[in-house]
């Protein structure tokens with residue numbers, strides 16, 4: 583996306599893909615190119631854009647789970663007041679890097695534990711053949727390992743929270759936590775699909791609707807496990823891929 587100065591405004595043209603929930607938003611932020619001089623990271627500015635401004639078109643992208651969360655936003659001569667710029671002109675990358683430290687930090691251990699809790703409950707239910715997964719040591723060992731991983735994550739999350747409460751930004755710790763959290767989440771989701779077994783097969787999005795009057799196929803505990811598995815494939819990409827997080831850790835933490 584490029585922004586050209588015009589008096590008190592910028593004129594923005596181009597497109598921004600993967601914009602989560604743009605269909606609901608009244609404002610968005612975007613990094614726009616305001617100069618082509620210097621290094622690639624220079625010459626970028628950070629703008630807050632009114633989604634009702636003339637020239638903006640939002641096109642939906644349906645995800646793997648079949649849900650409309652993502653969008654591509656098109657800008658056609660969109661006028662954005664310069665007072666909506668955050669930070670200095672051409673210094674938007676510094677603003678974005680600071681913001682990303684916060685975007686990348688999340689309490690992933692909470693969601694992971696929620697999935698593992700469902701998996702454990704499901705594992706203790708007796709299947710049609712009279713067996714229970716909870717009696718299979720190989721399965722329970724995987725569950726135990728992921729519970730240990732979730733505890734380790736929670737401890738590093740609390741380290742970041744303690745930093746935040748002392749007024750410090752998360753720093754590169756959020757990259758470690760983001761890469762690790764998203765990978766453990768995906769492993770927990772895989773175990774969830776294993777626990778759901780053949781009940782992972784029915785496609786039943788209506789079972790997730792609030793107030794639905796159609797009974798689910800299979801145990802109620804299993805109905806969110808496959809949608810979670812599908813939706814969380816993006817975890818190691820969105821917010822910066824795991825490879826990028828490892829590069830940040832290599833540079834900022836290990837000094838490589």
Ligand SMILES: Cc1cc2nc3c(=O)[nH]c(=O)nc-3n(C[C@H](O)[C@H](O)[C@H](O)COP(=O)(O)OP(=O)(O)OC[C@H]3O[C@@H](n4cnc5c(N)ncnc54)[C@H](O)[C@@H]3O)c2cc1C
Pocket residue numbers: 599600601602603652816819820821822823824825826829
């Ligand atoms: C579900 C979802 C929601 C999203 N929501 C938003 C949103 O709301 N707003 C927003 O702005 N963006 C959003 N994104 C975009 C997201 O931030 C990017 O997809 C992500 O940062 C990866 O960038 P990319 O797609 O350009 O992939 P690329 O950077 O092109 O990466 C492609 C592959 O190359 C690898 N790679 C790239 N560079 C290097 C390197 N230097 N070293 C090693 N490997 C490398 C990557 O790891 C990856 O495997 C979303 C993405 C997804 C999937």
